[in-house]
Amino acid sequence: MGTLSDQYRDSSRLDARFRLHRDFSTNHQPFPRWVFDQFAFTAATSILDIGCGPGYLWVENQERIHPEWEIVLIDRSFGMLVQAHKNLPDIGLKIQWVNSDAQVLPLDGCAFDVVVANHMLYHVDDRPGVLAEISRVMKPEGRLYAATNGRAHLLEIRELIERFQLNSSIWTHHNAFSLENGEEQLSGSFERVSCVRFDDSLEVTEVEPVMDYIQSGLSSEELATNAKGLQGIRVFLGRQLNEEGVIRIHKETGMFIAEKPLPG
16 A cells, blocks of 8 residues: 555655646636635735645745745655745745654744645644644744545545455545544634635546546555556446546535634
């Protein structure tokens, strides 16, 4: 089974997943644009993006970034940071790049007005410890923006993986911090926790983008040992596409917004 280090050594696997959503989502507003719409920043804002990946959020909103914002992008994968740096050429923005794990942030306390942690909290083993670290580096009354998925997200894909007996933890990890249980987990370190949902689904008109998505969750060894199951999925999807003209896939995504309480 592929480890998280294998999955996120560089952006190639994440790119396959991003393309499926970009090309076949029924909501014509790209998810990174919607995320940005939820932000309430001032010109003097200092921002920490934990688990920034290849920088999709900032690439898709370059023209909306205030030149006075101080942005720190952090990721445990050096390869992700390299790709983010390539995707965000020097256009006068105040961006720092930090290669670090979220469990011990090499940053001063009470330094950030905003922390962004999109689709990453379900990856960490010690979530209370990471949330405590996030709280430590935030200023009092600072805000955390944390996007995640619901339990029914991409249900049809997960049902195919189960039906054809593929096995990879990448398809179940998001239940650890989901739209259903995230508020309870955040309430231990934050207050005024709210959740906003992004209304979307997939209507896919090609088989291979779905196959690319599924295969992105398998290691090289798993791709070889699951060749028969993968071919079964490809045939099943091809038949569905011929009969219905579209492959419909449910999406369930949203964002938690939480504030750090004042001391005392």
